[in-house]
Amino acid sequence: xxxxxxxxxxxxxxxxxxxxxxxxxxxxxxxxxxxxxxxxxxxxxxxxxxxxxxxxxxxxxxxxxxxxxxxxxxxxxxxxxxxxxxxxxxxxxxxxxxxxxxxxxxxxxxxxxxxxxxxxxxxxxxxxxxxxxxxxxxxxxxxxxxxxxxxxxxxxxxxxxxxxxxxxxxxxxxxxxxxxxxxxxxxxxxxxxxxxxxxxxxxxxxxxxxxxxxxxxxxxxxxxxxxxxxxxxxxxxxxxxxxxxxxxxxxxxxxxxxxxxxxxxxxxxxxxxxxxxxxxxxxxxxxxxxxxxxxxxxxxxxxxxxxxxxxxxxxxxxxxxxxxxxxxxxxxxxxxxxx
Amino acid sequence: xxxxxxxxxxxxxxxxxxxxxxxxxxxxxxxxxxxxxxxxxxxxxxxxxxxxxxxxxxxxxxxxxxxxxxxxxxxxxxxxxxxxxxxxxxxxxxxxxxxxxxxxxxxxxxxxxxxxxxxxxxxxxxxxxxxxxxxxxxxxxxxxxxxxxxxxxxxxxxxxxxxxxxxxxxxxxxxxxxxxxxxxxxxxxxxxxxxxxxxxxxxxxxxxxxxxxxxxxxxxxxxxxxxxxxxxxxxxxxxxxxxxxxxxxxxxxxxxxxxxxxxxxxxxxxxxxxxxxxxxxxxxxxxxxxxxxxxxxxxxxxxxxxxxxxxxxxxxxxxxxxxxxxxx
Numbered sequence: 263x264x265x266x267x268x269x270x271x272x273x274x275x276x277x278x279x280x281x282x283x284x285x286x287x288x289x290x291x292x293x294x295x296x297x298x299x300x301x302x303x304x305x306x307x308x309x310x311x312x313x314x315x316x317x318x319x320x321x322x323x324x325x326x327x328x329x330x331x332x333x334x335x336x337x338x339x340x341x342x343x344x345x346x347x348x349x350x351x352x353x354x355x356x357x358x359x360x361x362x363x364x365x366x367x368x369x370x371x372x373x374x375x376x377x378x379x380x381x382x383x384x385x386x387x388x389x390x391x392x393x394x395x396x397x398x399x400x401x402x403x404x405x406x407x408x409x410x411x412x413x414x415x416x417x418x419x420x421x422x423x424x425x426x427x428x429x430x431x432x433x434x435x436x437x438x439x440x441x442x443x444x445x446x447x448x449x450x451x452x453x454x455x456x457x458x459x460x461x462x463x464x465x466x467x468x469x470x471x472x473x474x475x476x477x478x479x480x481x482x483x484x485x486x487x488x489x490x491x492x493x494x495x496x497x498x499x500x501x502x503x504x505x506x507x508x509x510x511x512x513x514x515x516x517x518x519x520x521x522x523x524x525x526x527x528x529x530x531x532x533x534x535x536x537x538x539x540x541x542x543x544x545x546x547x548x549x550x551x552x553x554x555x556x557x558x559x560x561x562x563x564x565x566x567x568x569x570x571x572x573x574x575x576x577x578x579x580x581x582x583x584x585x586x587x588x589x590x591x592x593x594x595x596x597x598x599x600x601x
Numbered sequence: 602x603x604x605x606x607x608x609x610x611x612x613x614x615x616x617x618x619x620x621x622x623x624x625x626x627x628x629x630x631x632x633x634x635x636x637x638x639x640x641x642x643x644x645x646x647x648x649x650x651x652x653x654x655x656x657x658x659x660x661x662x663x664x665x666x667x668x669x670x671x672x673x674x675x676x677x678x679x680x681x682x683x684x685x686x687x688x689x690x691x692x693x694x695x696x697x698x699x700x701x702x703x704x705x706x707x708x709x710x711x712x713x714x715x716x717x718x719x720x721x722x723x724x725x726x727x728x729x730x731x732x733x734x735x736x737x738x739x740x741x742x743x744x745x746x747x748x749x750x751x752x753x754x755x756x757x758x759x760x761x762x763x764x765x766x767x768x769x770x771x772x773x774x775x776x777x778x779x780x781x782x783x784x785x786x787x788x789x790x791x792x793x794x795x796x797x798x799x800x801x802x803x804x805x806x807x808x809x810x811x812x813x814x815x816x817x818x819x820x821x822x823x824x825x826x827x828x829x830x831x832x833x834x835x836x837x838x839x840x841x842x843x844x845x846x847x848x849x850x851x852x853x854x855x856x857x858x859x860x861x862x863x864x865x866x867x868x869x870x871x872x873x874x875x876x877x878x879x880x881x882x883x884x885x886x887x888x889x890x891x892x893x894x895x896x897x898x899x900x901x902x903x904x905x906x907x908x909x910x911x912x913x914x915x916x917x918x919x920x921x922x923x924x925x926x927x928x929x
Contacts, residue, residue, distance in 0.1 A: 366705030393664020401672030
């Protein structure tokens with residue numbers, strides 16, 4: 263079978279695009295691996311929820327978006343933030359609780375946001391972004407410039423009532439909302455299948471919108487589904503639902519072992535199966551690009567190194583930052599400090 | 602100055618502010634037909650893009666307000682009865698109240714939430730709450746409880762126009778009440794209480810819906826030789842502590858009248874502020890005339906028994922003034 267690369271070319275714009283997808287995934291992977299290490303070694307101020315293993319979903323979707331398309335994310339939002347063009351420096355400074363953070367240290371890991379890039383933000387409430395994205399989609403529709411509003415959420419959030427509400431409103435008003443359900447099979451510390459009736463995608467079908475269930479660890483499959491959904495938004499044809507079937511390798515949060523005190527909701531074998539080279543989204547895409555002659559071992563080593571260096575620089579930036587300004591809390595909430 | 606009903610004043614404010622800024626949009630349940638009369642005529646005038654009937658889905662209505670405001674619109678939503686705030690509460694308490702802080706001030710959220718509160722009409726427990734204390738405790742959200750048509754119009758216009766999230770709470774019992782409304786552009790600053798009646802003996806601080814009971818009480822007290830000063834609080838967040846404390850410094854006595862349940866009511870907060878900042882002026886304990894910690898019953902006689910009234914206020918104020926009244 264002729265590989266896609268043969269028709270699309272081993273060099274040129276299409277190949278460059280593939281390299282960009284890989285680079286973005288590598289940046290997310292290295293950034294989050296570093297967060298895990300730092301949390302373990304010296305600790306980070308708050309809870310850290312990592313998306314290692316889910317990078318293809320974030321990158322595949324966000325690679326189809328323009329800077330002024332809107333995006334809401336989840337508590338597991340570092341990947342979405344970086345995929346939509348957020349800076350790793352200011353994200354790390356935020357997680358370190360510094361004034362130089364993208365939210366000046368007021369939000370932290372669960373609330374990274376960058377409105378200059380359409381990143382409405384991560385959200386500490388499971389399902390918290392669904393209605394907000396729908397509101398941004400309403401704004402986009404009123405603006406009439408063809409913007410889309412992407413809402414990332416998990417299979418856990420799909421059991422929140424607001425999921426049905428926001429799909430209903432998006433559908434009746436033909437809003438440019440793209441519901442991206444990152445189905446990792448886990449609802450915090452509970453296996454989703456034990457708390458979920460029917461198929462999630464059927465819920466979206468019931469509201470009359472196009473539904474695509476894709477291999478969420480295949481960045482091209484995700485990208486192709488997202489592209490169709492974005493084009494639909496641009497044409498004013500209304501919302502879409504994309505389900506990216508994936509898996510999170512790390513715990514619900516980094517302190518998980520401590521919290522669960524020996525308890526477990528999954529087996530080591532299950533994690534290993536998803537971690538395998540032919541299943542992990544980053545190594546899979548790396549192997550594919552090698553096979554297609556787009557990215558050989560040397561090129562890959564170079565990209566990998568560059569991503570690591572960016573992450574090192576981000577740690578330096580974060581550590582060097584000034585502590586957050588306490589006065590800002592009052593200013594931002596319109597309150598006079600108590601005398 | 603023209604005499605208008607409270608609901609009419611609100612309706613005018615909405616018309617004027619939507620006419621003023623084309624990025625102002627309004628949505629909510631039954632806003633097209635305007636079940637309370639406040640949104641009447643807006644759909645016809647501004648069209649279905651800017652004025653939308655939503656499904657019955659408070660969680661999404663409130664969440665969409667946050668999203669649309671974050672994306673550059675000036676948003677007004679109608680929650681109908683303030684009890685329905687509870688079904689939309691994540692978007693209010695976790696998103697609307699906190700997003701500006703959490704994003705380090707990257708955005709403003711110009712959102713005004715309309716809701717009708719309070720009992721007195723046998724609407725029973727789920728349509729009668731005065732739940733402003735719940736909102737006051739969130740931080741980051743203005744809580745407005747105008748008691749007169751003039752204030753309703755002027756405060757709503759200010760709230761819509763500023764960039765802060767605010768709850769504009771309409772007292773259910775005041776909708777048909779008339780009052781003077783200044784003609785032309787009329788803006789009332791938020792966080793300023795008004796002295797609605799001057800008096801030397803006792804301060805009656807009114808919270809929103811209790812204004813008529815408070816005024817009636819002041820009349821009855823005057824007949825008994827007690828001159829009450831009425832401070833109409835108008836806005837709970839921000840709270841005008843200065844006007845309240847200064848009044849108590851003049852009178853030495855305080856009764857706070859609030860239709861909320863007593864526990865952590867607005868009255869409790871006002872009492873705490875005066876105990877803290879006006880203690881030396883107090884000549885008697887502070888009294889709160891509030892609703893007991895119960896839900897509002899349906900039966901008219903039972904509701905009337907629970908609902909604070911002028912006699913409750915008179916009793917509380919008279920007791921505080923007793924030694925001097927006796928001495929006079």
